[in-house]
Amino acid sequence: MTLSYDELRALDARHVWHPFTQAGTAQPAILALGARGSTIYAADGREYLDLVSSWWVNLHGHANPAIAQAVADQAGRLEQVIFADFTHEPAARLAHRVCKRLPGDLNRVFYSDDGSTAVEVALKLAHQYWRNHGQHRSTYIAFEGGYHGDTAGAMSAGHSSGYFGAWKEMLFPVETVPFPATWNGDETVEDKEQAALDALDLLFAANPDHVAAVIIEPLIQGASGMRMCRPDFLRKLEAKVRDNGSLLILDEVMTGFGRTGEIFACVKAGITPDLICLSKGLTGGFLPLSVTVARDGIFEAFLGQDLSRAFLHGHSYTANPLGCAAGLTSIDLLESAACQQRIGAIEAIHRRRLDGLKGLSNVAHTRLTGTVAALDVIGGGKGYEAGIGPKLKAAFLERGLLLRPLGNVLYLLPPYCITDAELERAWDAVDEVLRSLAK
Template sequence: MTPSADLIQWDKRHCWHPFTQAQTAPDPIPMASARGATLTSVDGRTFIDLNASWWVTTHGHAHPAIAAAIAQQAQTLEQVIFAGFTHAPAVNLATRLSETLGGDLDRVFFSDDGSTAVEVALKMAAQYHINQGTPRHRFVAFRGGYHGDTVGAMSMGQGSGFFDAFQAMLFHVDLLDYPATWLGDPTPELREALVLSQLDDYLATHGPQCGALLMEPLVQGAAGMRMARAGFVQQVMERCRAAGVLVILDEVMTGFGRTGTLFAFQQCGDYPDIICLSKGLTAGFMPMSVTVVREPIYQAFMGEGFERALAHGHSFTANPLGCVAALASLELFEQEGSLARIGQIAALHQQRLEPLQKHAKAVRPRVCGSIGAIDLRVADGGYGAEIGPKLKAFFIEKGLLMRPLGNTVYLLPPYCVSDAQLHQGWDAIEEALDTLL
């Protein structure tokens, strides 16, 4: 029995994979190593990672600078409780993030992944209003938004359609439409105006009871890389601020360069009250997230009694290994000119998508930073589209890690990807359009 077959056997015996129907899914591919934008399997096959390994890998796999920072830290302090203790990696990272985010986003709460970053934000928003003596118990979000898999995050993302089995567990959330747009869209202003009118009506009726609005700025990821214009996001934030509704931006996916700027909100002319970051935070090396808040929100938790404190925490809060990985990653953005490279990636996406705007089997081509996406014209669109598994298998056969979202195909690569590797991805998409549909 080969090592690969051995791994598959024991995997199928003991492992439970995410977002997978094990009864019908093909065998998982055992991986052995990775470098840059290339993954290598146990049996020697190579795959170009055009999915950034579920949107987490920024500078490339096994980047030596980040690996070295983690190795050095592991020999001195690998973990310590963060309640009553602190350490230089956490302090340095919190300081660096605050300086980089700007405004008065000065207070950093560490946790483990994107779902918990959102969960923390919701609890902060709710308790903030309670501590102010003006409880607000309503929340509002956008249809299609996906914010994670914990109960609070699922509640805010129930408009995504992923969580029907858990409906009885979820709390009520008010939902607004989302004005998705694309290259060549003739009427984005009309859809934006309709949604902003919905928001105005909502705030006029429920504003005093609404604690916070949550949204993914510029791109709804899991909904199929649905994109909105920066001006729309800015107007949403301005309206909420005028109504005393906190704005929580879920930048778990859009943060750390994905949309062309280090953070998506930097294109939108305003600051959120709370921002959630994960995925690219540690460049894909370590599980870590942060929820960062404006100073006045933090100050609302100050008091003589514990009842005003945020009663929330995680065993691995501010893990030193994750902190040094994040610090090394932030350094690489400057040293390697990552944002300039993302601009080049966006231009290549635009170049390859332009002819597809007239393709009979493709609709809604769109680009935002390192993300290029297009929808295949099929009868059953959405995450459960029949074409999805066929596309995934097709790309794997081509040596490409591309994980379609139903009938949406997209490229979201690590920033070290070469132009040739990107062209391979787009060539495969064009071939799929001509052979699978």
């Protein structure tokens, strides 16, 4: 039975519960018929340039033919197999490929399904690591504004992001220190970094031998508004965690796989965490998959004759072969000279266009890290619920651009395949909309 687009939309409206959406006030969902490269094609004939890489996952554009082929080939060979007692080629090869690009002895890959579970795994690993060493460490330290996902541990670590008020009684306590967010021309950055490090010192002093781990989104805090910090701060943070004998968890769910201009933010900053969480770009945006990668010493602490020392955690679809096959091809594409050229070109266009907004009275705190450009829009409220956000989103959708401001923060995070002309067109629209609001 073929359904008309109106019938499909009616089914959606009747039965589907959309994420992060107040169904009581939301516009009906746009019915996507297909997508190719940077463009999403809707049933009503409209086209949208995807400037958010469909929730930051889509590295090489939609329906990339090489990844589609790899997934199809894999589906014909082995679509899924239980990952206890069994392994398979795509999982072993992908683990090797990821480790090869990570610094130090980050050599052990634990697969799970999405960014939240990658973080959940890291938090649980840190806890059990200390337990296996005969220590009870229950203090976690996170950064103000950090967002780490929607499972209970990830929400606890991200409690200060402001997204989780409805569940605060469900969460375990996590300490927070200020995040030294900075921007172009910021003269206060050193003071903010020192304040963050001082706050960390106080927490370590108050919890001797009790801090299980410090978790941070390195270089860019995503969901709390593309807040950026300097690589130098991360180096100081790493030194402090080492001095205090704790563990460092990097949540690179968003920053991984080229977003910051380098393969990983930790590589750009020159630091080596104990645990790193990767997802989003891992499969190039094709399938849900994530990894938590541990240093050798972490893995070794789980070895022994006793089952209770092992990490008794897993998911039905752990290391799904289709996702791993997509991941292998996505990394091939990412490492190609053509893709690296695009990443550099995107950053250069972002920089020039952000500079071009200088002097606009309603633009502040322009900032850039690799392929992520962001700015604050002044004069329409602040924070996630700022009224200006929905207005900007509507104005851009009207112009065929998928841009989803985080409150009053406007950001562009395009797929790497976006052409210069497409990106310039997006910035032209940003320029026009911001200028019209400034009047």
